[in-house]
Amino acid sequence: MELPRAQADKEFGFDLYQGGAPKGGDVRILKIGEHDVQACGGTHHDEPAKIGSIRIIRSSAVQDGVERLTIVAGAAALEHSRHQAELLSEASEVFGIDENDLPRTVSRFFEEWKTQRKRIESLEAEVTRLKTDGDGNAATEVDGIRYVFLEVDGGNKQMVAMVGELTRDSDKPTVAVIGSKDGGGKLLVAITENSIASQKHDANVILKAISHHIQGGGGGRPTFAQGGGSKPDGIEAALEQARQDLLN
DSSP: OEEEHHHHHHHHOGGGGTTOOOSSSEEEEEEETTTEEEEOOSOOOSOGGGGOOEEEEEEEEEETTEEEEEEEETHHHHHHHHHHHHHHHHHHHHHTSOGGGHHHHHHHHHHHHHHHHHHHHHHHHHHHHHHHSTTOSSEEEETTEEEEEEEESSOHHHHHHHHHHHHOOTTSOEEEEEEEOSTTOEEEEEEOTTSHHHHHOOHHHHHHHHGGGGTOEEEEETTEEEEEOSOGGGHHHHHHHHHHHHHO
């Protein structure tokens, strides 16, 4: 049945619009026995069997307890099935396996990838340590404080892991300024907490002084600040200014 919106609201209340309010002054009301009643602005069929195949391809939450289903039907459902079959066949050919073995193989590759990623992160941390200790040239010590200025590859997660490695030892007070050209350019400043380095320097002040080189900004705590920008080519200049400001 179809009712004016005001009358529909009066008779059924706002529960009528759990799937979203349709446009227009009149509201089409659909009732499924005693189970549910809803307003709908979509297309309906008196005999669903005539539609043919129906496939649910995704669902999304509209609100608590309400899901919106996206479906394809009829010829579109058949085309969707053909496309899915083609994807399975192509993926199986890539791995050189039978389609039935695809889920297990993909799961194994994913676990191996996670293991290798952890190994790479560990090696990156070791490279950072080697660059900033011993014969490395990325670190300078002044008045008992180690200053590290380093450009790295990778995103925020890798940068945080590196500065964590550099500043965690309270016996080696460190100010680490790390930059990456990832995205629009990223800068991260970290200082060993409760040390002479944190007494002398503020990560926010350091970051604010150099972030203009990447046309960005940021902030954080006195011992940890990070920012991003839109000019990745400015990373070298930002690190060089940090070096000049802190060492001169």
